[in-house]
Amino acid sequence: MSFAAATRAPGIGRFRVRLLLAMMVVVSALTSLGIYVAQHRAAKDAEADLQRDFDLELASLHRLQDLRNAAVADRSKSLAQNARIHAALEDNALDLLYPSAREELRDLMESSNAGRKDAGEALHARFYRFLDSHGAVLEPPTMDAGQLLPNEQAQLAQDGVPQFMQAGYLARRDATGRPAVDEMIAVPIRSTETNEVIAALVLGFKPVEAVPHGEGTGMRSGILANGQLQLPTTDSAAEKQIVAEVERDVAHPSERKRRLRTTIDGVPHLLFFKRLNQHSDYPPAYEVCVYPLTKLLARQQQLRWRVLEAGTLLMLGGFLVSEFLSRRLSRPVEELAVVSQKNLVQRQQIEAKLEMTAEELQRSTRFSADASHQLKSPITVLRAGLDSLLARDGFPPEVYEEISSLIHQTYRLTGVVEDLLLLSRMDAGKLRLNLRTVDLKHLVEEWIDDLQALPEAADLHLEKDVPPDLQIVGETRFTALVVQNLLDNARKYNRRDGTIRISAREEGNQVELRVANTGRGIPLAEQPYIFERFHRAGAGDDVPGHGLGLNLARELVRLHGGELRLIRSDENWTEFCARFRAAQPAAKTVGAAQ
Amino acid sequence: MIRALNSILLAAMAVTPATGRAQATLEGRVELPKTHFAPVATERYEIVSKAGVLATDPPRAVVYLEGDFPKPKTLATKTVGQKDFAFRPPLLAIEVGTKVEFPNYDDTYHNIFSYSPAKRFDLGRYPPNETPAPSVLFDKAGLVTLRCDIHEHMRGLILVLDTPYFAITDSDGRYRLTNLPAGHFTIKAWLNSKNTGERPVDLKSGGVQHVDFP
Numbered sequence: 001m002s003f004a005a006a007t008r009a010p011g012i013g014r015f016r017v018r019l020l021l022a023m024m025v026v027v028s029a030l031t032s033l034g035i036y037v038a039q040h041r042a043a044k045d046a047e048a049d050l051q052r053d054f055d056l057e058l059a060s061l062h063r064l065q066d067l068r069n070a071a072v073a074d075r076s077k078s079l080a081q082n083a084r085i086h087a088a089l090e091d092n093a094l095d096l097l098y099p100s101a102r103e104e105l106r107d108l109m110e111s112s113n114a115g116r117k118d119a120g121e122a123l124h125a126r127f128y129r130f131l132d133s134h135g136a137v138l139e140p141p142t143m144d145a146g147q148l149l150p151n152e153q154a155q156l157a158q159d160g161v162p163q164f165m166q167a168g169y170l171a172r173r174d175a176t177g178r179p180a181v182d183e184m185i186a187v188p189i190r191s192t193e194t195n196e197v198i199a200a201l202v203l204g205f206k207p208v209e210a211v212p213h214g215e216g217t218g219m220r221s222g223i224l225a226n227g228q229l230q231l232p233t234t235d236s237a238a239e240k241q242i243v244a245e246v247e248r249d250v251a252h253p254s255e256r257k258r259r260l261r262t263t264i265d266g267v268p269h270l271l272f273f274k275r276l277n278q279h280s281d282y283p284p285a286y287e288v289c290v291y292p293l294t295k296l297l298a299r300q301q302q303l304r305w306r307v308l309e310a311g312t313l314l315m316l317g318g319f320l321v322s323e324f325l326s327r328r329l330s331r332p333v334e335e336l337a338v339v340s341q342k343n344l345v346q347r348q349q350i351e352a353k354l355e356m357t358a359e360e361l362q363r364s365t366r367f368s369a370d371a372s373h374q375l376k377s378p379i380t381v382l383r384a385g386l387d388s389l390l391a392r393d394g395f396p397p398e399v400y401e402e403i404s405s406l407i408h409q410t411y412r413l414t415g416v417v418e419d420l421l422l423l424s425r426m427d428a429g430k431l432r433l434n435l436r437t438v439d440l441k442h443l444v445e446e447w448i449d450d451l452q453a454l455p456e457a458a459d460l461h462l463e464k465d466v467p468p469d470l471q472i473v474g475e476t477r478f479t480a481l482v483v484q485n486l487l488d489n490a491r492k493y494n495r496r497d498g499t500i501r502i503s504a505r506e507e508g509n510q511v512e513l514r515v516a517n518t519g520r521g522i523p524l525a526e527q528p529y530i531f532e533r534f535h536r537a538g539a540g541d542d543v544p545g546h547g548l549g550l551n552l553a554r555e556l557v558r559l560h561g562g563e564l565r566l567i568r569s570d571e572n573w574t575e576f577c578a579r580f581r582a583a584q585p586a587a588k589t590v591g592a593a594q
Numbered sequence: 595m596i597r598a599l600n601s602i603l604l605a606a607m608a609v610t611p612a613t614g615r616a617q618a619t620l621e622g623r624v625e626l627p628k629t630h631f632a633p634v635a636t637e638r639y640e641i642v643s644k645a646g647v648l649a650t651d652p653p654r655a656v657v658y659l660e661g662d663f664p665k666p667k668t669l670a671t672k673t674v675g676q677k678d679f680a681f682r683p684p685l686l687a688i689e690v691g692t693k694v695e696f697p698n699y700d701d702t703y704h705n706i707f708s709y710s711p712a713k714r715f716d717l718g719r720y721p722p723n724e725t726p727a728p729s730v731l732f733d734k735a736g737l738v739t740l741r742c743d744i745h746e747h748m749r750g751l752i753l754v755l756d757t758p759y760f761a762i763t764d765s766d767g768r769y770r771l772t773n774l775p776a777g778h779f780t781i782k783a784w785l786n787s788k789n790t791g792e793r794p795v796d797l798k799s800g801g802v803q804h805v806d807f808p
Contacts (some may be wrong), residue, residue: 108663
């Protein structure tokens with residue numbers, strides 16, 4: 001079917017091809033993204049594993065160091081409590097300092113002979129030296145304190161006596177002349193009396209050997225101190241490169257990479273390092289660790305192929321599915337295209353029509369608004385002219401009658417114009433209601449007062465049933481106009497000696513006003529049209545009016561959220577009903593209404 | 595015993611040479627450092643070291659007259675005992691050549707030693723009431739810090755002076771030196787291991803002179 005559609009409309013065929021292409025692009029993009037992410041994740045996981053190995057190794061290293069630090073701290077405390085150490089330091093007897101400490105430190109210095117391979121081995125000190133209260137090394141008089149070359153001993157000194165325990169690393173040459181590193185721990189000796197640091201003891205140890213964790217990974221680790229690194233089985237060129245790498249990373253902490261890489265003998269290596277002596281006044285030293293990436297890279301290569309295979313399969317599957325989907329999806333679109341072609345013409349016609357109507361409506365509204373304005377001022381001029389004529393003397397009496405009649409006509413004209421103006425404003429949607437509470441009884445009373453002034457009042461019977469306190473929501477001017485309109489009609493279309501009945505009551509949240517009058521009713525055929533503009537329901541010319549009143553009244557009532565209806569009109573009875581919104585809660589006025 | 599008595603007599607004669615002629619008296623007050631203790635006129639004080647300075651607390655001063663005086667042949671033996679893990683007295687002023695005994699009045703061992711340049715010695719451990727009490731002859735002028743190897747907090751001072759004329763002030767810093775020879779000398783006031791004040795004095799026989807520090 002889709003093929004048939006395609007032959008019918010080449011545009012739709014193109015749509016299908018484009019849909020297929022878009023789907024293929026999405027599928028390939030997703031697949032390559034998946035491949036990339038999977039590979040990246042795998043690489044990251046592998047590196048994280050190595051990092052964990054390094055951290056574990058450091059942790060075991062730290063455990064041993066903590067053990068040793070505790071022993072050293074304990075030793076410094078007992079030295080501080082040794083009266084002879086105090087005497088030597090305080091009484092200017094430095095020659096007696098080392099002999100005084102010898103006894104105290106003997107076990108640390110001698111445990112080497114035991115040659116144990118456990119924690120005790122870590123407690124074997126290679127040398128010890130005292131620093132005076134300025135941080136300078138106090139020369140030992142004997143060899144008991146362990147041998148140090150002058151340049152090695154110089155590395156022990158500090159700018160001031162250390163105020164807390166700190167570690168340093170001493171670069172030296174071992175017996176065979178190879179570079180070696182000794183770990184040294186400086187502990188302050190505090191006066192038991194004043195707690196002031198009076199001296200410091202520096203103990204040198206063989207560095208704690210890191211226990212290799214990732215066995216079989218080819219990992220190598222060593223200590224970098226004073227720009228000297230010794231890593232087992234690496235040549236000096238590789239060592240130099242590692243040192244440079246670490247020093248650059250330390251010097252530019254802002255550009256620090258998550259992991260460092262270096263190449264040793266053409267093999268890429270991952271490089272980790274961590275400062276060993278945090279918060280120390282001795283030069284920083286680092287535990288450096290390198291992992292060859294050969295295995296890791298091989299594993300990644302393998303993984304990459306596997307991911308690529310899976311990705312290709314996935315992509316092929318994706319293409320098949322997208323072909324199927326594009327067929328399915330384009331079918332309703334093809335149907336829609338045919339239908340919409342037809343609809344488009346219809347819609348354009350309707351839109352044109354609507355536009356015309358709206359324009360007409362706007363034009364007519366504007367016209368009546370303009371006309372009303374243009375008409376009002378001539379009428380006023382006319383009336384003023386007639387008034388001045390009436391005031392003049394010398395005309396025959398019938399002329400005065402004629403003038404009075406003309407003046408009366410101008411008032412009618414003004415009424416028509418004002419009604420038109422109001423209607424046009426309503427049509428244009430420009431009438432804003434200033435809503436407030438209006439007393440309905442008061443409105444009716446006002447009209448009755450006006451009625452009393454008219455001569456035909458004497459011939460009419462008024463029946464009034466309007467309870468007091470009947471409040472409606474509305475703008476006084478317009479609600480008065482509605483009431484006046486209805487009552488005027490009831491008066492005008494009445495017969496001699498007829499009756500007008502005005503009744504009002506509250507119904508729920510509405511107020512219902514009924515105005516009824518005796519007299520000839522509205523013919524049944526005309527009843528549907530009485531609310532149309534300029535329609536005068538079977539009224540003779542003897543009845544004044546211009547056929548706008550009922551229309552205006554209904555529009556106004558509706559604008560107030562109410563309704564105006566003809567209830568009944570027959571031989572001798574016509575009754576209108578206007579509903580308004582009640583202003584007060586019904587409960588309060590129910591009693592009064594009944 | 596008789597020899598000991600003899601030597602005391604001789605020493606007394608040496609301290610007051612040529613009794614009856616050319617005797618001067620020196621008195622005054624040494625302004626002692628203010629302490630945070632209430633000024634209670636207590637005879638008790640101890641040795642403390644602050645920033646490497648040893649001093650008495652509450653402060654006392656040692657006032658001594660420096661000059662070339664004839665050496666006495668024998669001097670009375672002085673005593674610094676150990677009682678309640680403290681030296682009694684904590685500060686002792688002696689003339690060069692004086693022997694000091696260190697009897698142990700506590701119930702435990704003590705090991706009195708000194709690394710001070712003026713006198714290095716180590717009496718070793720000894721039990722309470724050891725007889726004869728270990729003693730040391732101080733043959734060089736200077737300040738000797740006494741310590742106990744067993745009780746690190748114990749401190750004592752012996753000020754070895756090259757003069758027979760010296761006195762330790764009272765807690766208010768007042769001193770009085772009597773039976774002084776007439777002549778031109780230097781009067782010194784030792785306050786602590788780092789501070790010693792001095793004034794030249796011209797002593798006239800039979801007169802009482804007043805010198806305050808500073």
